[in-house]
Amino acid sequence: MRYRSIILLSAATLALAACGHKSETSTTTETSVNDTMVAADNVTDISTPAIPSQGQTFANAAAASDAFEIATSNAALSTSHSAAVKAFAGKMVTAHTGSTAKLKTAAAAASPAITPDATLTPDQQQTLDALKAKTGADFDQAYIAAQIDGHQKTLDALKAYAASGDVPQLKTFATSLVPTVTAHLNMAKGLKP
Known part of the structure; x- marks a missing residue:
């Protein structure tokens, strides 16, 4: 038991x-x-961080392009000794100031509204800084080269967005600027320092 x-x-x-x-x-x-x-x-x-939409990315690139053209052209107005370069630079400041206003209007009309960010890309900032360090004929040559390169890149971006953009208001903006930017590119190519 x-x-x-x-x-x-x-x-x-x-x-x-x-x-x-x-x-x-x-x-x-x-x-x-x-x-x-x-x-x-x-x-x-x-x-x-949210990945920016295609429309936001385009608006930022267009705004930065305008800011770059205005900044480099203001530098040309104060530094260049060439009457042709100064005349071109004056036209660029006016044209790109107008382009910025059109971009803001198109972006605000988008749904949802887009706010373009005009912060220069690192390459644009580097080019601007290098340009500001130059004088005389060196400045004019660098300015012309920057205008040709910048306008070509802008033209490519406008054509691409006009063809396949996702925001109708920005597509219209891009399409309407293609002839103007093409004309600016051709003018820049014709400049002599």
């Missing part, structure tokens, strides 16, 4: 131990699941 009591007592102890262990596992599992859920919630709280 004593042997039987020991066996029953041992079985009861094992059963209780198993229950206790099961409870701890369950609590540990629940805690792990809850910790994972909290961690997942924290991950969703991390703000990731």
Whole structure:
């Protein structure tokens, strides 16, 4: 009988131990699941920068192009000694100031509205900085080269967006500027320092 009591007592102890262990596992599992859920919630709280839309990207590029043309042309107006370069630069300031106004109007009419960011690209800023360090004929040659390169890149971007852009107001803007930018490119190619 004593042997039987020991066996029953041992079985009861094992059963209780198993229950206790099961409870701890369950609590540990629940805690792990809850910790994972909290961690997942924290991950969703991390703000990731939104990828700009095609329209926003185009508007930013067009605004930066205008800002670059205006800044480099203002530099030409104050630095160049060439009457032809100064005349061209004056036309560029006027034309690109007008283009900026048209861009803002088209972007504001989009749904949702777009706000163009005119921050120069690193390449544009580097070109502007290098240009400001030059004088005389070196300045004029660098200015003309920058105008040809800048207008060609702008023309390519306008044509591409006019063909496959996603914002109708910006497509119309791009299409309407192709002839003007083509004319500016041809004028820049004809400049002599």
